[in-house]
Amino acid sequence: MIHDQRAEKFRQIVENKFQIYNSLFMSLPYDKMTNIGMLLPFLYEESKIGYEAEKTPEEIVEEFFKNHTDLQTEEQKLELLFKIIQYIERQVVLFDSIEDAAFPNLHSESDSGTITNLFERSLQDHKLEKVREKLKDFSIKVVFTAHPTQFYPSSVQRIIQDLRTAITSDSVTNIDTLLQQLGKTPFVNKEKPTPIDEALSIISYLRYVYYDTIGELFTKIKKTFGNGHFHLHEDIIQLGFWPGGDRDGNPFVTAEVTKKVAGELRSAILKSYYSHLKYIRRRLSFRGVSEVLTVLNDELYAAIFDGKEITVDDILKRTDEAEKILVEQHNSLFLDLLVNFRDRVKIFGTHFATLDIRQDSRVHQQVIDEVYAKIYGDIEVSNEDKFNQLIQISNKVNSDDFEGIVKDTLLTVSQVSEIQQLNGLRGMNRYIISNSDDVKDVMNVYAFFKICGYKDDEIKMDIVPLFETMEGLANAENVMKELYENPIYKKHLERRGNQQTIMLGFSDGTKDGGYLKANWEIYKAKEVLTKISDENGIKVIFFDGRGGPPARGGGKTHDFYASQGKTIANHKIELTIQGQTITSIFGNKEQAQFNFEQLLTAGIENDVFKNAKKDLTEKERKLIIELAEISYQKYSDLKAHPMFVPYLQEMSTLEYYGKTNIGSRPSKRGGGNELKFEDLRAIPFVGSWSQLKQNVPGFFGFGYAMQKMKEQGRFDEVKELYRGSDFFKTLVLNSMMSMNKTYFPLTYYIKKNPKFGDFWNILFKEYNLSKDIMLELTGFSMLQQEDLISMKSVKIREKIVLPLLSIQQYALMKIQKGEGNLEAYGKLVTRSLFGNINASRNSA
Template sequence: MSETAPAKGAPASRPSISIVDHIVVDDEGRALTEPLREDIRLLGGILGEVVAEHSGTDVFDLVESARVAAFGVRRNEIDRSELADMFVDLDVATAVPVIRAFSHFALLANLAEDIHRERRRAIHVRAGDPPQKSSLAATYRQLADAGLGDEEVGKALADANVVPVITAHPTETRRRTVFEAQNRITELMRFRGRTELTPDEDAEVTEAIRRQILTLWQTALIRLERLTIQDEIRSGLRYYDASFFEVVPAINTSVRAALRSAYPDAGLADEPMIRMGSWIGGDRDGNPFVTAEVVTLATTLAAATAVGHHLAELENLAQELSMSARLITGTEPLLALAGADADDPGVDEPFRLALRHIRSRLAATARGMFDDDFLSSSDLFLVDGKSPYHDASELLADLDVIDAALRVNNDATIADDRLLSLRESVRTFGFHLSGLDLRQNSDMHEEVVAELLAWAGVHADYASLGEEERVEILSAELQRRRPLTSPDAELSELATKELGIVRAAAKAVATFGPEAVPNYIISMCTSVSDMLEALILLKEAGLYDPGAAGENSPRSTVRVVPLFETIEDLQQGATTLLAVLDVPFYRALVESQHGMQEIMLGYSDSNKDGGYMAANWALYRAELDLVEAASRSGIRLRLFHGRGGTVGRGGGPSYDAILAQPPGAVRGSLRITEQGEIIAAKYAEPVTARRNLETLLAATIESSLLDVEGLGDESESAYEIMDDIAARARAAYSRLVHETPGFVEYFTTSTPLSEIGALNIGSRPASRKQTEKISDLRAIPWVLSWTQSRVMLPGWYGTGSAFEEWVGDDPTRLEALQRYYEKWPFFRTVMSNMAQVLAKSDMGLAERYAQLVPDEQLRDKVFGMIVDEHERTIAMCAEITGTDDLLHDNAALKRSVYNRFPYLEPLNLLQVELLRRFRAGEDTPLVRRGIQLTMNGLATALRNSG
């Protein structure tokens, strides 16, 4: 959006690029979105009525005036300064309900857009159109077209495993009450759209929607207190009842059946393809609130959620399976399970008896795991004298008896309903629910291990040793069963805490099974010793066993997972992998873990370190190198992608991102983080959860079985070109972020960084250390700050310069990039994600934030560099893609940007105004609240918090 005059009281400045000029919406596009606009008009109209009734007509009139002016700005009918002037010196008590109104509208517009996507998909299905890309149906069709054989499919998917990992530092800004009200409105809108209603019925549904919107309006959007880690644990678990228990088992069942039907001789196992993971309560990297007690709480609550679900479903099954022995044949295993005699005339309902026995054993299991308060009085009554299940496989075996007995009586249709779902749930969730990963920074490991070695008399100054000596000492200790400490050892607070955490994990493994804590992730891993230090801690807790002396048979149910984060660490990742596999006992450990080594790739810090293009290419190159290293070493590689919600942290459409991986990087197995508001957007309710989980699975299967890179013989030359472009992009990025004097001052004063800490969106501090260095700042506030100020710098900066420099005046070079855009999924995805970020950026609004920088010379220099690169990047994007339309390949985002981004204008302008007052000394609770509310509203509207 262009701005032809400066902000009030601000010096004149250069005009900025109009992003709307790069978003093309034709008449057909408008027609297709008319139902969406109708929904938005309905919801917005009700919201307006509520605002007028409960906050007064003055507030309503100001909201309406601002709304009209915002659209006028988009159409270049008025200058942005006219809209900004409405908020200059506006009473804060009036500003707050205005902010809330636009924030609520953003939330309701998100809801309408999600429903519209469902509506469009249903239209395509009813029309008999081919299945949509990224659906499992489309994947099955592609596999069939490829003519794959059973053996090929069986080999690629022998241990297929897709694990979405709910992370330990969510940026979800909505409170649970807001979340639940939004879900109720969604259901009402779906009902209204799918049902032929009479006028009276329609009025009744509309009134029900009005009640929910009124409830939302009178519910505080932000928390008064910061979330605790305990809150985050419970928040993460709510998605299981909301969607995962219904959807995950259903997908696992259906995909197994579909693949077995198409490839009956592939030998596909019964193991679930989708399992769940979590970092919430186990990730202590920079989070001092994660303790042994927190690990215990996280694993216990997760297990209680799983076992509680199983108990409830057993009770429901007992109500449903009322078959009488007078009408069906009771199999011997069923009667044995029921504890009944086949000749006993008093046995009339064997299924119910058998299910009562199963439930009683599971209740006995639960009593051994949890407090008696966990069980209902009826469950406690069942427990006496019953032996608990040793593990979930024993429960599954009993349920299989029920299943077989139903099928003997031609009751397959009953067996394939709730019972099938429960059997799959037990396979998928076991008694542990999801695997809790532990994570800590390598620096912390070094400090603790140094203390342990000194206490044990192994070496007085481990930190002073070089890498070779460290590996030698650690290897020796990891091949001995002796502990380095004793229970009465007096250790530092850090060592005591770290050992307490791994011991709590060991207790969870003993109680809930090895799946409860499957991985130990090492942040900022740079060396072999970093990996071995983590094993030392696992050994002290009994999670790692060196085996008998001289047998070289180490065992650990917990995998050690290095996390390569910075550009340099990614570039050295394969070297580190090969080096650790050269350590004999470690190689033996990997062999004992099914020959599998997992590597985690960090999208956030690599981007903060080197910029968008350099980070994306470093990740791709690292994967190529790791795949080659794993092949050379004869091990299996599983990659864990640490992606955030925003493009600057690896975000973007998951399907495209997975298909953009290099050849051999997936191979049936994938772990991927799900963070912040993305969790709610994807998994808040069953319809969207199924769609998003299917997408992950579809992309994983396609990447494992099909040639998706598409470069053929051109791959090596393409890689060399990208090496050059990435180096240029990193240099351009570094000139601004790392080399421009005063850049940190510009960043901290032109964005709401310092105010983010008060938003109460998570338990984790904004920085790993108390410092103003960019390198120490966490990626979430780094990205969130640029997102709020509409610069979106982490998602594009440096790329335009790199392209422009590399292409120069050579048309053949431009043609090469255009060719890659057409045929190479990696390059197309990088360009598409960048275009999405550019579409959400706005240099006119960014200039408003730049005015907050006190140093005028610094402001002009840095903002000038940002605007120049922004224009350059948009121009090069158009040259490469062949279109000025930034969103030509993303209809959903195009609708969003075009139809409702004007509603963001007042939120941004009010945020700038309140930041200006706050920093001028107007530090009142209401001003703080207003700033926090604008952050919440913008995060909701932009659908990414960081």
């Protein structure tokens, strides 16, 4: 019932507003774009009717030109198509802004998964003390990455923020002028952003969204669950940061860049304190207090602008002084303002967000090999002997003796202590290793610190393996077992409080093993790693590289974490957030607070409110293993199909990802012209399927596995699993969300293609099979029936971008045929890619 009311509200405050403001939009004085708003509906209709009639995108666009324009030359037609893309990009921004503005009206304080709801539930179930107990040692961490799944230039982002405000107050005049500004503001980065640009873009969110959001949420939790004895630890909500620290596959991230970004983070938090303090000083104008706060103000100023050192303790010392005078001489007036400020200083320190270093294990091995050869000559020894000998080294290695990546790696490690000195130990405290599948991958990093001159007790860094391929996940248990038993590493862990963070890569896991298999392997890996860590007295923290869409391991995050049973360690929920997921899920205060709360309560509910549906029975486990194996086989066969990579290369937008200038990182690993599956990055890989409206990684093999069970007369077992296991149910619903964003009619034309027709049919058949069997399993009559708001949002977005997809496919067809102005058609593909990426934000 509540669902229906919300869906109706969505219709009123999102759909209807979009219709109204979109009509404003149509009359805007764009440069040479006066009649686009009139023409666009015709292109939509031609597309919709044309695709259902199995026409090709080329036929559809040509008929649109013929029936609705009098354009003759290719140049005129191309100009119109570029204008249409610009227009649709701005429609997407308008819809985003309307949807964001509606957020507070579509969600309430006591929704499931909120702090208020958790409190009410814990009172009812007499679990209040248990929740307080869990809050004492539980935390969540959201790690922002620069992976480019969406990047508006900052000028456009600012218009979006202002539009949201104008729409909230229904100020038609403001909306009108902002839409005009939007019409004349370029949407495309002329050049690729640098890692510094990416960092600054996300730092602006830290300053203008998260500083207040996290501060206010902390106060809310304190007030909700507080009593005389309850102390809420300041690390309960943490932020992590990858831009400028993540050098995996990004040659533009250097030691110098890392240092600069660390400085920007420090400067940003001090500026936030400085402006917050201004507000407090307006209230605390009392004798004694005012003087202390003026001194603090000057100290912060000197730290920001004159490079003077300031620590957290320096700031807290002043706030304590001010509080003492306030309490003793001024009746504690406005004390809550000072307490609130002090809490934020404890939360954000001088670091704001923890800057991680990440690099690929293969690069590390190259560094170790070169350093070893330099010291000991070219003697043949095992990798194990190399790191063991380098760990024992007594003299610091001089980075100037090397060049390129080796020199930069040594410089990066050497400056860690310097960054920790300025930003505090929370500013940088871990080194993540991509593609980990061996003990040497962790020990090599330990060796780096030793050859850079650190003594054992000076290595104040956690070394974090990232298991992300099927092979890596399968090896994880043996790797960690050996590491926990390694005397050198064991001592290191003791110095780090016997705590080990392990990262698991959903994105590459899904790309490698398919949707169901990847999720199951990660679940299983977490179970064995929990067990082995417990046996060794190690507190294990799992860090999930989840990203955004279900096809990249994302999906409905609260449900996912709330569905993990007692066999998986639950000390902390930690995950990566990127691209459009930053703007759509954590992009403004209301949304960010709601989603931080959802994460926090998922972890607490998991421990406090035990539920049989969270723990898998032996029977359920066996069935999931069977399903995962069948689906993996089906997906592996697809990957091994000789047309798999050529299809993506020739029929999708894969080759154009690197040209969008939305991220600083190259879109594939390795050099060379021949494209290999393992070189594909997860983002362009999944993004290309998404642009084709096929979303293959989000469902392929899943439906087939269930169909096999049905053929064996065992479908009742699958239904029982769906009803009995929250984990399996979440996977099914996420996969259905992925399928709801497919539109195979867009590529019906490929089935007649002599080279790719058969391959396309394999995809289409599996989609139909998966859709039918999941609807039968859930009893739904349509995909995403359980989440009407999300479904409606997806529908509107898909409608907005259909003409964009027609243009993109039209351009790709022209390129395949080698017809006309190929450079211009290539630009059309890239530009439409951009608009489509920005539109597909319903993915977390």
